[in-house]
Amino acid sequence: MVERISDAEHEIMEVLWQKAPLTATEVADRVADSKGWSLQTVKTLLSRLAAKAVIGTERDGRRFLYSPLVERDTYLAGVSRKFVDRLFGGKVTPLVAHLAEADELSDDDIREIEELLRELKG
Amino acid sequence: MVERISDAEHEIMEVLWQKAPLTATEVADRVADSKGWSLQTVKTLLSRLAAKAVIGTERDGRRFLYSPLVERDTYLAGVSRKFVDRLFGGKVTPLVAHLAEADELSDDDIREIEELLRELKG
DNA sequence: CGCTACTGACTACATCTGTAGTTTCATCGA
DNA sequence: TCGATGAAACTACAGATGTAGTCAGTAGCG
Structure with a gap:
């Protein structure tokens, strides 16, 4: 921690x-x-x-x-986890859903994320 | 604010x-x-x-x-924005990428998010 | 070799946070 | 009617945070 x-x-x-x-x-x-x-x-x-x-x-x-002495990624992981836990019950999907509904996601963002997810599965 | x-x-x-x-x-x-x-x-x-x-x-x-006196959604929007701004330069994609790489996303999560994005575009 | 300037160490202080205790006022039951 | 009870208001206090000021030591310049 x-x-x-x-x-x-x-x-x-x-x-x-x-x-x-x-x-x-x-x-x-x-x-x-x-x-x-x-x-x-x-x-x-x-x-x-x-x-x-x-x-x-x-x-x-x-x-x-x-x-x-701490990697940025390690730090981000901890903070992101705490954030998602506290505000979205630990589930990432509601966070993305929220950002999407709040118009925080542009069409380009959506395309980028889709691509990212495709790579993850592949 | x-x-x-x-x-x-x-x-x-x-x-x-x-x-x-x-x-x-x-x-x-x-x-x-x-x-x-x-x-x-x-x-x-x-x-x-x-x-x-x-x-x-x-x-x-x-x-x-x-x-x-403040809606939960309004509050979440503000906090999420600050969070993404501060840690991911205001871009949501790096956040999702980070969560994905940090293994915070299960296969089910990925499927859910993909579905969500499909609806958004539709 | 002594002084100046730069550096870390220590001190300061108001505000915010977490976590209550104490006081005061009003009310409800005997 | 009077005391017990429950609720808000006020007070408390240590640790974190933002934002420095001051002190003391050392190294390099003249």
Whole structure:
């Protein structure tokens, strides 16, 4: 069971999943555009993630290099499961049905998913 | 935009979506099995939901009757959207792909979803 | 060799969450 | 009528979260 990751922490993880290892400053630079966090804020989030053992640290002279210890897929699997359990009784079909009914699915989406499912069976 | 509803509050909402209006005591009875919350806890959660205007209150003598002011579907739509946005870049296809790869989809699920999509197109 | 600047460590603090306890007011039964 | 009971309102409090500020140490530059 992967530790709970908060919304802000998740932003940091996305950066590290894209490229790692990175220093705190590099991470801060990469989130600077989307979020407007200060370097200190990013460092706090990195510390919390390290405390949860979701990322690892490696000394590099006077700085630290941070890398994810959890695969993005592993994390997504856990979160998706919790989400589907909590809101759709653990069944994926109602989720897809809901998204479809709520017009969240374009015709292209539908075609893509159909193709995907065909491959799965094959 | 529906106000953020916490996990515990969501449990209360599920009860009210199933049947409403209900008194605080009735709600407490209905969550007693699954969660082990005290009546006081349930009342606190009801107050917070009422403060967020997610449920409405109606005086009934010396008690209150609580009812949802937000449809379950509306709520699900918002939460699902946020979920897909945050974790799958707003695209549903990668979500389905992920669930599929993570073996979260049984053959039956796949058949169900295919049928669902066929109806959508028709 | 000493000062400056960058880095991690520690501290801060308001708000949200989970989980109640306590107080007060009204009502129903004896 | 008066006390017990039940309901809402108010208070509590620790841990998580978002968002930093401050302190202290070290390495590199002059």
